[in-house]
Amino acid sequence: MAYALHFPRTLDEAFRLLDPEGTEGALPLAGGTDLLPAVEAGRWHPSALVSLSRLPLGTFERTEHEILIGGTLPLRRLEREPDIVRLLPGLVEAIREVGSVPLRHRATLGGNVVRASPASDLLPPLLALEASLDLRSRDGTRRVALGDFLRGSWETTLRPGELVERIRIPVPRPSSYRWQRVRPANDISQVGVACALASSDGRSPWRIAAGGVEPHPQRLPGAEAALSHEDPTPGEIEEAVHRAVEGSRLKDDRRAGEEYRRHLLGVLLRRSITSTVSRARTMGGRGT
């Protein structure tokens, strides 16, 4: 289980250490909350771990229309960031449900996205919030929408040698995340539903995504289309629920059966829509 441990201070140095041709089996190490147990248990055998802790990837920036979250910022920092609390309430609700406080002191948003766990509680809100990623490599930075980045469960379009430089999220976005699980803390949701309101440009302003569906968290375009404006009628909400349930393949595993998840999807979608509507009122309308 022996591996070398590196602490590069510049991105160039990191890319050299992560070069698949130079150092076979070198893995980037961010918070390590997922990676270290896998290595310790002998599931992965990296030749080297390249710590991202000394790289300039822990930045936080707020522009007029966006929040830019550095790839290695710990979740605990994000849930306490006043701009995120105020402008992206649905994201904060999901972050606060990840693991426990000490875990969130280490776990990062970049790491969560790159692992692409099908059970991630952060992917539904990030999808509904239309997050995109700046992926940095030796060749520069490319931007990719999160929806295109996720390829399957545990599968992304990340290329070898690429690091998450930033996660970009448009603001403000009245939003909400509703979930159900066996235990509130230190657990993973059976189903989680995130809603966000964007500018409509003639289409529905609703962006809705769910976890607990196959094969990984994804947007629910049918439900979105059923809601034509910011303050939907009860009938429209029921239509959105109907389309969400009809249009999704629910997971069936040890966390919950398919039937129960189908029920949860409807309940949580109603709650998430309602809470987003009331947030839109207090936040003074939809975002960009």
Add this chain to the structure above:
Amino acid sequence: MTRSVSLRLRVNGVPLERSIPPNRILLDLLREDLNLTGTKRGCDLGTCGCCTVLLDGVPTLSCLTLAKLVEGTEVTTVEGLGEHGELTALQRAFVERGATQCGFCTPGFLMTATALLRDHPTVSRKEIQEALSGNLCRCTGYVKIIEAVEAASRSGASPSLP
């Protein structure tokens, strides 16, 4: 074979310098190398909180932390609570309220709650529950533990760190 790396840090106020394998986990450094066995290994996965220590005052799961990554920090374990062999107000409250049964989870609870009371000397029951939600206990049913933290918070004596 991968070479050892040097590590410098302070543990419970004592400066320490040694050479360790790069893959040494902080929990193993504490328990195996330094014989500080108060910090417990429960799940090794980041879900039980038994291995919680303070890194520069911040509660951290030592089972998920590479020792080399904490270079230069101050690590506080349960052995470092209190001064001159005296228990802290929080530890006394645990004893008085019967917040300990088998005791396996106790060091983790003490470290998490110590940081909580340091940052918020008076806390509500809800805040205590939230802060402790990452620590699992198989014996007490949590009520006594929460009561103990509440009592220590009302007693006003904020627990001392070395």
